[in-house]
Each structure stands twice: as structure tokens, then as C-alpha cells.
Amino acid sequence: MSAYDGDHVYAVHSRDVAPLSSDASNNSEIERQFFEFLLQYRVHNAFIYRDQLRANLLLKQAYVEVDLEQIGLYNDTLANLIQERPGDMLPLFEIAATKAARSILYPMAGTSEETKEQAERELPNVQVTIRSSLNMQQFRDLDANSLTRLVRIPGIVISASVLSSRASKLTLQCRSCRSTRVMYPPIGLGGIGAGADKGLPRICDAPETPGQKKNCPMDPYMIVHAKSSFIDSQVLKLQEAPDMVPVGELPRHMMLSVDRYLTGRVVPGSRAIATGIFSTFQATKNKATSSAPALRQPYLRVLHLELTSPSGSSAAASPFGARWSPEEEEEFAQMAASPGFYERFAKSVAPSIYGNLDIKKAVTCLLFGGSKKVLPDGMRLRGDINVLLLGDPGTAKSQLLKFVEKVAPIAVYTSGKGSSAAGLTAVVQRDPVSREFYLEGGAMVLADTGVVCIDEFDKMRDEDRVAIHEAMEQQTISIAKAGITTILNSRTSVLAAANPVWGRYDEGRSPGENIDFQTTILSRFDMIFIIKDEHNELRDRTIAKHVMNIHLNRPEANRDDSMETGDEIDIDKMKKYIAYCKSKCAPRLSEEAMEMLSSHFVGLRKQVQQVERDNDERSSIPITIRQLEAITRISEAVAKITLSPVVLPHHVEESMRLFKFSTMDAVSAGSVDGLSRGELNEEIAKIEREVRRRLPIGWSTSYQSLVKEFVTQQGYSSHALERTLFILEKREVIRFSNQKRVVHRTGV
Secondary structure, eight states, rough: HHHTTTOOOOSGGGGGSSSOOOSHHHHHHHHHHHHHHHOOBBTTTTHHHHHHHHHHHHTTTOEEEEEEHHHHOOOOHHHHHHHHHHHHHHHHHHHHHHHHHHHHOTTTTTTOHHHHHHHHHHOOOOEEEEEEEOOOGGGGGGGGGGSSSSEEEEEEEEEEOOOOOEEEEEEEEEEETOOEEEEOOOOOSSOOOTEEEEEEEEOOOOOOOOTTOOOSSOEEEEEEGGEEEEEEEEEEEEEEEEEGTTTSSSEEEEEEEEEEGGHHHHHTTTTEEEEEEEEEOOOOOOOHHHOTOOEEEEEEEEEEEEETTTSBBOOOSSOOOOOHHEEEEEEHHHHHSSHHHHHHHHHHHHHSOOOOHHHHHHHHHHOOOOOOOEEESSSSEEEHHHHHHHOTTTHHHHHHHHHHHHHHSSSSEEEGGGOOHHHHHHEEEEEEOOOOOOEEHHHHHHHTTTTTEEEEESOOOOOHHHHTTHHHHHHHEEEEEEEEEEEEEEEOOOEEEEEOTSSOOOTTHHHHOOOOOOOOHHHHEEEEEEEEOOOOHHHHHHHHHHHHHEEEOOHHHSSOTOOOOOOOOOOOHHHHHHHHHHHOOOOOHHHHHHHHHHHHHHHHHHHHHHHHHHHSSSOOOOOOHHHHHHHHHHEEEEEEETTEEEEOOOHHHHHHHHHHHIIIIIHHOOOTEEEEEHHHHHHHHHHHHHHHHHHTOOOEEHHHHHHHIIIIITTHHHHHHHHHHHEEEETTTTEEEEETTEEEEOOO
């Protein structure tokens, strides 16, 4: 009540305010107050609703959007009534709005019968949508006490039915005596159903004419469609946002009924806040409800829909739908202009994970994305960046994915083993009432303009992985199922984490053998990181100390040496800043940047050609023209982080460094000490033959003598010798003793 009381304090219970009786005088009084509110409410000498009505009517749109808070400021009793009994109040409000519209358009309508009829004929009923700033309720909080009241719930629209025409006025005619009557069916999902004559009167109630006996049968009425009036109607399905669902529970759904000017506003995947009347309808008879005739299904009769932005603020004109206050915009500009901001932002990504700064920088680029382009011929070039983390277990890949899910304005987290192709793209469902097919979007559709985090990417079935090929490059999902052929948007970035084929990365094998993915999917990733769990005592000590500090909850001791305390950006600010940059900034390439990119790309192709020639095999990680686009996107993302409108040479240098550290390292993995992988494998084979010849079964020798013979005398590389001994130990041909100083030949 506090928002509506102004300077007054009321001690009356809200249910006792201005009780409504069924008599027409009370209703007409409320209707008169609504009429006066629409025509007389003004803000700073501007009659906002009168002007809004006139503007909408000139555009042939018969609706008006009213703010509940302003009704409260005008007359708090009216606002109370709308909140408590919206089902009774709304028809009165719409009658008042229709009268107000007629008085605006036809000021002389009351003078003669002819102008009155013309006004009624040309101006149908006006729809009133009520925007409120009530506290949002969760699906789980809606109970029987909320029924018939005004509620406001947020969620994601997962399906939208086709537009259907619902009767607002039915003209019925008796088949026998030809008498007619008019009927107004109830509004909402409980109106006249799919059956033709369901819900119509069963007995003809026309008076008997003198001298003629009335002999009308049961169910005599048929509908005269030409004389009936219809309105657009649509059924939406709203689901809880993933971040609202408690762990271990299924997300709840709610049916929404929208009509007239609220139809066709949203598509599956839109995030919306629905304000409406929490009502019930009688579901079609089935086994579950046939034994309980009083059991009814809840739904929301929508009075207002607002699309929300990813950062949580309500709809507006920007692509992300968010409005920012001038103070926030000023703060963001200062952040972007601060020195070393890119480094600082990267270090704020998953601060509890030690090191891996380049991977964090790549994730930062993924969160911001490049610039999407639409060419004159209608071809689209994606701006979203896809990253694959391929590495040993225990290298914090899943934790990084979980952090991205929290910090990205829109994100969906899924695990490869539990995801099917339909769950990732879209599934065709059948409506139980109308028996029509409709589409329900999967993870890639729900995360439109956001990020999809796919863990255990290597555990997915191949046919499911192929389903996201199109979503990753063309950013659409084409569906041709059950007679539905359509294309859905999935403008998402993909952050995938996978393990190598043998669980750990095997240095002795080529990347192609370690990475069990097809070239088609690998070329769609802009950056591929191979994360190895290397044994290094100093690094192990540092990481162990870092992990122990986290367990002891000592954040000060957690920082990397380069990161000062208090320099970290908190998650909410990061989320807002990402949404702001995505909506306000789309960097373009400068001439110098363009030259650098093209010359770098040619150099990369030469490098890959050299690696392929040395190893005598095709590279499993392709460097195609897609990778040139990838480096361009990364450059744009680096520029976007600092709100730079143009990509400058130093942005390109950073993107090249990231690309070389990730994908190019993966291409040339396995070649050490200036040797290519092919040469290394040849050396290993030669050393293995020599060791088997020199060391018969049961004999032993010192490790140093082997090093002296092979490295010093014969000129083999020490890495090749270590690798050979490691492989032979795995095959149980040799074993070490005395702290790896002595080598014993044990098997064949």
C-alpha cells in the first residue's frame, strides 16, 4: 500500500476498501472514476492517457497502457480494487476507456443517434493493459490464495501457439424456430473450447408465438459466424529461468493466455515479465481429472507483457532491452578508460582458479563477442566466439564453465552425456487440447544472444554433436519435423570442455589421435586450448598453497602476485558491463588492422603447411578461412572490452598472440626441441631397437650410462630418450629402481 498512500496512513484492511455490490450504481460509479482518470490524469500539465489514446487511435490501435502506480496516486481505492479483484474491474475499465476514446474521436457523438451509431461502429472496444511495479513472484510462490488476484511473474517463453480467433460476441440461431440470441462467452482459457457447440445453451428460450406450438429439440443453437465478433488469442508457455530453479528440481511451467494487441509480441527464447490475473480453467477430460471434477488447472490471463534484458532491467529500445542510469554509464566509461582494464577484467574471471591467464582472456573475449555483420546480399557473419578447452582431468575446466554460466547475462549450462540433439536444438510437441504440433526450443534457442556451456563435450554421441554444427556457424537451427519446417535463431557462443581420447593427453601421439573430434566441428571453434597437467614442483607448491587458502577462506592470500587486493570486479558489475558493451559497441576494422590480419593469416597457413610436411600427415586442427574470421572476431572483442569503436593494431597483436597460444600450439603439439613429430617418432623407434639389443632380459644398467651413450655419443635428443624409456616402462619392458637411477630389463 505504501506506494499509493501518499501522505495518508490508512488502517483499513485492503479487502474492506470500497466493497463492490452487484448493483449497477456502484459499478457505474467505479466506471465513471476510471473515465475521469483517463481524461483528467496529468503529469506536468500533460494529459498523458488522453494523448496516448488519441495517438493510438490515429494509428488504428484501440488500446491504452495504464500504470498501476499512477492510478494509485490518483485514487488508491481504485488501485486496490484492481489488485484485489482485477477480473471484475477490468471490464469496467475497458468500458470507460471505450467511452473516453469515443469522446476524444467524436466529441459530438452524444448529440444525435446517427453519430452515436457511427462512433460505436467505427470504434470497437478499447483494450486496457495494466503495467505494474508489484514485487515479482516466483512460480513456486503462487498458491490458492493468489487466485483471481493481480500477479507479476518472470520467466522464459518456451513455446508460442499459432494465433487463433476467439469469440467475444456470439450470435446464435435456433435451427427449428429461427429465433436468434446474443451470447458473450467467458474470457480466458475457460471460454468455448475446441468442440463446435461446447458451452452453448441446450434449450431454446425464445417466447412462443401465438397460434404456433414451439417444438425445439435439445441443443438447438448454431453459431452465425457472420454476425459474431472475434478477437485474436494466443497461448504462451512460460518457464522458470534456469537460475531460479532450486537444485534437483524440474523447472515449472505456466500457461499464459494473451489476446488482442498482446499477441505476437514474443517468440520462444524471449525473457519476459508477465502481469496478469491468476485464474483457473477446466482442462480437457482425462484419466487424472475425470475422477475429480472440481480440480482445475491454473493459468495466467495476461494484462501486460514486458520483455526483459539479460541484466534484469526491463524492456527498452536497445538490442539488449536494458536502460542504464547516467551514473552507471559514467562508471562504465571510467572503467573502460582505466589503464590495464583488459588484464584486470581477465583476472576477475574465476579468481579462485589459479593461473591460466590466457585461457581467462579467451573466455573474456567470448563473453563480449565480436561484431555481427549483415552483408548487402543478406549473408550474415557471426560475431560470437566459440572456445574449446581440451585437457587433462583436474585442470578446473568445469569450474570455469560454471563461472561463465554465472557471469554471462544469458547462459545455459549442459553436460554432454545428458544432452540429446533435440534437447540442444528444438523439439516438436503436440498440444494436448488442440492436437496441433508446436515447437519448443532447446538449450541453444533459450540461450539466444548468450552463452551455451557444454561440459563433457567428448562424451556426446556423434549424431548429437552434428546437430550443433549449423548453430555454431550459421547461428540458426533448421527444423523439418512433423510437417513443421522452420528456422530458429540461436545466436550463441559455445564454450565446450572435453577430455582427450585416453582420459589424459598423450605426448607421444599426434593431436589428431588425442583429439577424437572431426575436422568439421574443430574448424568451428575460434580457439582450441590444450591444457596439460604438467608435473613441476614449484608450480605444484603454488597451486597447493592457493587451494588451501581457498579452503581456509583467506582471500587476501589467494591473489596472484600481480593482483592487488580490491582490484577484482564483482560478478554483478561484470554482468552489467558485458550487457552494456554488447548493446552499445560494435567495433570496425581500421586499414592497418586489416593489413596486419591478412598478412598474419598467410603466415599461419605457411606455418601449418610446414608442420604438415614435416609430420607427413594432414593437420587434424584445420587452419581455414574461418580462422581468419576468428582472429578478426577476437580483435573486435578485445577492442569492445575498452569500448573502442575501431580495431587498432595493438588489438590485432593481442588477438594473434591468443590465437597462437591456443589453436596454433595445438596444431604443432608433440614437436619438441626443434624436432617435428615425425622425426621424433623415428628417433624413438631407433632408440627402442638399440635399447632392446644392448640390454638383454634380466640385465640392468645405470640411467647415466644410457644418457652418455645415446645423447652424448650418438647425438639423439634427451627428450627422445626420456620418451622411449617412459613408453617402454608403460609396456613393462623395463622398470626403474633406486630413484630412477638404475634401469632393469624385465620383459619382451
